[in-house]
Amino acid sequence: MTAVDGKRDPATGQALGQNDRAGRRARRLDSFHPCYRRYVAELTACSSELEDLADTFPALLFALVSGYAGPGQRERCFNLVCEGAPLREAADVLGLPWWLRRLPAPAFAEPLPAFPRDEAFSFRMASLVPREQRLAPLWLQRVSYAFEAAGPEYALWLARQHDLAGPHEDALRLMAAWAWFSGRPGLLGHRLLRRPWTPETSLRRAREEVAAWRQRLRLIECLGPGIEHAWLADGSAAGFEFVALRTVEDFIAESEALENCLDQYADQLYTGLTAVFSIRRGGRSIACVEIGLHDAEASMPTIVQLRAARNRRAPPEIWQATFGWLGSQRLEPLSPLRHAPKALARIEARRELWRPYLEVLAGTRHEQPFRRLVFQTMRPPGRGRRPVGLPPPRRPARANPELAAAGGREPATLRDRA
Structure with a gap:
């Protein structure tokens, strides 16, 4: 029979004290991100205080x-840590905020930004650190990006949101850009906002506003600096003026005047097979008409839809005036792509839009992912690219008794987009 040494582990033969220390060290190292474990092991090998x-x-x-x-x-x-100095003194030398002490080791997966160390910011951020350790890594990642991409106020706002796992990273990148442009009224990105970000904005409202802002940004991709030559000439008929919408600002202003979705019209304009005209009386917008290519004659114009304010049906007199204006145009084969802004002009307009914000991200690890996001090829969501030269599909015609009574005829290409 072999005697058992109570000071040694029967399985390994190591002293229990050494075994405990080795297990504790392994546990401590494993708590850090795999990319940094080797560096933590090397640094702490020489000092128990560091470990x-x-x-x-x-x-x-x-x-x-x-x-x-x-x-x-x-x-x-x-040196301060090895000498046993107070941890706050060591953190102050490094410029590290004290509230970060509340976070566990698994929370740290990427280099930390230089968070503000003022008392107000630190106190508010310390109260927002999640209590559940499993939430800490994502929370710190989101808050760090928010601070570097949009500033301390936005970082505090994002830190108190509960559903940080929901939005995709690309959505959060655009949300940070939206918040950044919200505080800079002189920039084009601010003029495209429907509503700016404020610290009182809810996360749900922020998502809605970013989605609307993104569609307005897509207008830049479609129109660039604007359309120099519209499909048809501006004109008047029966007391109404017909004015082509040429620039992003035109679409936004018309959308606000008529309370409709023209500012979200990028997907329709993307193919280059549609044009929109404002219908005005006395300088005031009262309706708008979308002109497309005729189904039977692909080079001839036709009315795709005509709507009054708030997408209501236009009265017969506006229809008659529109037919009169359209009939007064010089009939010649349309070549929409020839009238569209040049590709280089659209690209340059997009660069000018993002240049101020990219200067903020310059030199950070966030610059390249954001560049890829905003300069990727535009594609309408939920569909493939439609072949150039083919008109969009249209619904069957619907009878309009009011128009017939007025002596007009509803075109076969009319679509009812409620």
């Missing part, structure tokens, strides 16, 4: 191995 940071102040240990602050600051912080 203890994995439990007492993981953010400080992570900052030392991830290149936070300058080399001189990290060396001074390293």
Whole structure:
């Protein structure tokens, strides 16, 4: 019979004290992100005080191995920790906010930004740290990006949102850009906003506004600096003026005047096979008409739809005036793509739109992903690209008793988009 040594582990033969220390060290190292475990192991191999940071102040240990602050600051912080100085003193030397101490080691997966250290920001952020450890990594990632991409106020706003796992990363990138442009009235990106971001905005409303803003941004991709030569000439008939919408500002202004969705019309304009005209009386917008290509004669214009304010049906006199204006045009084969803005002009307009914001992201790890997002080829959501030269499908015609009584005839291409 072999005697059992109570000071050793029967399985490994190691002393229990050594086994406990090895297990604790392994647990501490495993709590950090795999990309940083080797660096944590190398740094903490020479000092038990540094290793203890994995439990007492993981953010400080992570900052030392991830290149936070300058080399001189990290060396001074390293020495203070090894000497047993107060952790707050070591964090102050590094410029690391104290509220980060509330986060566990698994929360740190990428280099930390230089968060503000003022008392107001730190106090508010400390109260927003999630209590559940499983939520901490995503929360810190989202808040870090929000701070670097849109500033401290937006970071505080995002930090208090509960559904941070819901939005896709691309959606959050655009949301940060939307918030950034909200505070800069002189830029084109601000003029395209339907409603700007404020700290009181709910996450649900923010998503809605970003979606609307994104559609307006798509108008830039379609129209660029604007349409120089419209399909048809501006004119008048029966006391109504017909004015082509040529620029992004024209579509937004008409949408606000008629309370309709013209500012969300990028998908229709994308193919280059449609044009929109404002119908006015006395300089005031009262309706709009979409002109497309005729089904039977692909080079001839036809009325696709005609709507009054709030997408209501237009009265017969507006229909008659529209037919009169259309009939007064010089009939010649239409070539819509020849009238569309040049591709280079559209690309340059998009670059000018994003240039101020990209300067903010310049040099950060967020710049390239955002460039890929906003400069990718535009495609209408939920559909493939329609072959150039084919008109969009149309619904069967519907009879209009009011128009017939007025002596007019409803075109076979009319679509009712309620």
